[in-house]
Amino acid sequence: xxxxxxxxxxxxxxxxxxxxxxSILALIFSLIIGSLFAIMEVTESKVARTIAxxxxxxxxxxxxxxxxSFFYLVIPMYVVKVxxxxxxxxxLTIYTSAFIAETVRSGIQSVDPGQMExxxxxxxxxxxxxxxxxxxxxxxxxxxxxxxxxVNLVKNSSVLAFVAGFDLMxxxxxxxxxxxxxxxxxxxxGVLYLIITMPISYYMRYLEKRLA
Amino acid sequence: xSMIEFHDVQKYYGDFHALKDINLTMEAGETVVLIGPSGSGxxxxxxxxxxxxxxxxxxxxxxxxxxxxxKTDMNRIxxxxxxxFQHFNLYENKSVLENIMLAPRIVLHRKEDENKKLxxxxxxxxxxxxKANNMPSEISGGQAQxxxxxxxxxxxxxxLIFDEPTSALDPEMxxxxxxxxxxxxxxxxxxxxxxxxxxxxxxxxxNRVIFMADGQILEDDATKEFFDxxxxxxxxxxxxxxxxx
Numbered sequence: 001x002x003x004x005x006x007x008x009x010x011x012x013x014x015x016x017x018x019x020x021x022x023s024i025l026a027l028i029f030s031l032i033i034g035s036l037f038a039i040m041e042v043t044e045s046k047v048a049r050t051i052a053x054x055x056x057x058x059x060x061x062x063x064x065x066x067x068x069s070f071f072y073l074v075i076p077m078y079v080v081k082v083x084x085x086x087x088x089x090x091x092l093t094i095y096t097s098a099f100i101a102e103t104v105r106s107g108i109q110s111v112d113p114g115q116m117e118x119x120x121x122x123x124x125x126x127x128x129x130x131x132x133x134x135x136x137x138x139x140x141x142x143x144x145x146x147x148x149x150x151v152n153l154v155k156n157s158s159v160l161a162f163v164a165g166f167d168l169m170x171x172x173x174x175x176x177x178x179x180x181x182x183x184x185x186x187x188x189x190g191v192l193y194l195i196i197t198m199p200i201s202y203y204m205r206y207l208e209k210r211l212a
Numbered sequence: 213x214s215m216i217e218f219h220d221v222q223k224y225y226g227d228f229h230a231l232k233d234i235n236l237t238m239e240a241g242e243t244v245v246l247i248g249p250s251g252s253g254x255x256x257x258x259x260x261x262x263x264x265x266x267x268x269x270x271x272x273x274x275x276x277x278x279x280x281x282x283k284t285d286m287n288r289i290x291x292x293x294x295x296x297f298q299h300f301n302l303y304e305n306k307s308v309l310e311n312i313m314l315a316p317r318i319v320l321h322r323k324e325d326e327n328k329k330l331x332x333x334x335x336x337x338x339x340x341x342x343k344a345n346n347m348p349s350e351i352s353g354g355q356a357q358x359x360x361x362x363x364x365x366x367x368x369x370x371x372l373i374f375d376e377p378t379s380a381l382d383p384e385m386x387x388x389x390x391x392x393x394x395x396x397x398x399x400x401x402x403x404x405x406x407x408x409x410x411x412x413x414x415x416x417x418x419n420r421v422i423f424m425a426d427g428q429i430l431e432d433d434a435t436k437e438f439f440d441x442x443x444x445x446x447x448x449x450x451x452x453x454x455x456x457x
Contacts, residue, residue, distance in 0.1 A: 112301075112304075114299055114301040115301060117264060117301060118300075118301025118302070118360075119315075120264070120290065121264060121290060121301075122290070122295075122315040122319075122363060122367065123290045123291045123315045124319060125287055128319070132306075132314060132318070133303045133306075137304055140305075
C-alpha cells in the first residue's frame with residue numbers, strides 16, 4: 001500500500017479531487033432538486049404532484065449506471081457533447097435527488113399538520129410557511145436518513161470511473177492495470193473513500209444528537 | 213358593512229353535509245360565542261371564515277371579500293382574520309418572541325425595531341414577557357395558548373377566531389387564557405368568534421350566543437336571552453348537561 005501511495009500519489013490526489021468535486025456538486029444540486037420535488041409532492045396541485053411522482057419513481061428505480069450511460073453515450077449523439085465527469089455528476093444528481101425527494105417528503109409529512117395551518121392562518125403564504133416553519137423542522141427529522149443518502153452519494157460517485165470521470169475508482173483501475181498490484185491499488189482507494197465518508201457519518205450523528 | 217356574513221352557506225365532506233344553510237352576520241366589534249355538541253359543525257364553521265375550510269355553495273363575505281369566489285386572495289383575508297387553535301400550533305422551531313414576530317416581519321414588512329417592541333408589549337399583556345426567549349416546548353399549554361393569542365394580535369387583525377382555545381388545557385390553566393380573552397373582548401374593537409364550552413365566559417363577554425347541532429344553526433340570541441330562555445329543546449338539553457356536569 002505504501003508503494004502504491006508513494007509511486008502514484010499524484011493520480012490518487014487527482015482522483016480524490018474529482019471524487020470530492022463531483023460529490024459536492026451532486027450533493028448541493030440533489031438537495032435542491034430533491035427538496036423541490038418533495039415540496040411538489042405535498043402541494044395541492046395535482047399536476048405538480050404527478051410530475052414529482054413520475055420523476056421520483058423513474059429515477060429511483062433505474063440503476064445509476066444506466067442513467068449515467070444515457071448522459072454519456074446517448075445525449076452526445078443528439079444534443080450536446082458532455083465529458084465523463086459532467087455526465088457522471090449529472091447522473092449522480094438525478095439519481096440521488098429522487099431518493100432525497102422521498103426522504104424530505106417523509107420529513108415534511110412527519111411535521112404536525114397544525115404547523116402549516118397555524119402558519120397559513122397567521123397570514124404566511126405556502127412558500128413562506130414551507131421555508132420558515134415546515135422545512136427547518138422536516139430536515140431536523142430526516143438527518144439520519146439524509147446522512148445515509150450523502151454517504152451513498154460519495155460511494156456512488158465511483159460510477160464516474162465507468163465514463164472516464166478521472167475519479168478515485170478510475171485512478172484505481174489505472175494504477176491496478178499498470179502495476180498489476182490489484183490488492184493494494186483497490187485497498188488504497190478503499191481507504192481514501194473511507195476518509196471521505198467516515199467524517200460525514202460522524203458529523204451527521206453529531207448533528208442528530210445536537211438538534212434532537 | 214358587516215365584518216362577516218354567511219348567506220345560505222353549504223359545506224360538504226364528500227357525502228357528509230357538514231354545514232347546512234348557514235345564515236349568520238357578525239358586526240365589527242361584536243363578540244359571539246358558538247356552542248354545540250361535538251360534531252355539530254362549529255369548528256368547521258369557524259374554519260371557513262379564514263378559508264382553512266372551503267365552502268361548496270352560498271356566499272361567505274369576510275371583510276368585504278367573498279370567500280366562495282376562487283379568485284379571492286386568501287392571504288389577504290388571513291392578514292385581517294386571526295385564528296387561535298385548540299392545540300396552539302406555535303412554530304416549534306422558533307422562540308416565543310420569534311413566533312410573534314415572524315408573520316408581521318415577512319407578511320406585513322413591519323420594521324424590525326417596531327416589530328420587536330410590539331411583540332414584547334403583547335407578551336407583557338399576556339403576562340409572558342419573561343418567556344420571550346424560551347422555545348414552545350419549554351412552556352406550559354396555558355402559556356403556549358397565550359403566546360398564540362399574542363401571535364394573532366401582532367397582525368392587528370380586524371377579527372379573531374378562537375377554535376376551542378381552552379379544550380386542550382389543564383383546568384388550572386384555563387382561567388389565565390380566558391382572562392386574556394376577556395381583556396381583548398372588552399378593550400378592543402375586534403370582532404371575536406369563540407367556539408367554546410366555557411359558559412361562564414360566554415355569559416360574561418358574549419354579545420350573542422349561537423347554538424349549533426347537526427351542521428345547522430338552531431339558535432342565535434342575545435346572551436342573556438339565550439341563557440335565560442333558550443327556545444330550542446336541544447339547546448335546553450345541551451345547556452343543562454354542560455352547566456350541571
